[in-house]
Amino acid sequence: MSRGKKLDLFIGAEIEDGWAEIKSPRKTAVANEIQEPSKHFLIFKKEKRRGKIVTLVGEFQLEHNDSEAILKALKKRLGCGGTLKDGWMEFQGELKDKLRASLIESGFRFRQGH
Numbered sequence: 692m693s694r695g696k697k698l699d700l701f702i703g704a705e706i707e708d709g710w711a712e713i714k715s716p717r718k719t720a721v722a723n724e725i726q727e728p729s730k731h732f733l734i735f736k737k738e739k740r741r742g743k744i745v746t747l748v749g750e751f752q753l754e755h756n757d758s759e760a761i762l763k764a765l766k767k768r769l770g771c772g773g774t775l776k777d778g779w780m781e782f783q784g785e786l787k788d789k790l791r792a793s794l795i796e797s798g799f800r801f802r803q804g805h
Contacts, residue, residue, distance in 0.1 A: 732800055733799055733800070734750075734802050735791075746786050749778050769786055
């Protein structure tokens with residue numbers, strides 16, 4: 692009994708096929724201008740990541756060391772985790788009211804309605 696023809700299956704691509712690395716632009720442009728806290732107009736964003744709420748505050752135009760120091764102080768004061776990405780501070784949990792009070796105390800301002 693004959694089993695039929697053998698199939699020649701080749702899945703993949705060769706380098707000569709014109710594949711190239713795609714470089715996507717940043718979602719937000721990081722400002723080169725450094726401003727003092729009273730010149731900032733910050734806004735809040737709330738996202739859900741893996742079922743948990745994350746509060747974003749930004750955009751900060753500070754030196755990296757200053758931003759890290761402010762972030763560390765806020766995390767310690769609020770008792771939560773957080774990080775600094777692309778000029779935005781991200782905090783674990785829904786902390787809008789507490790963050791607003793702490794940042795206003797530090798001299799930052801917010802856009803109207805945020």
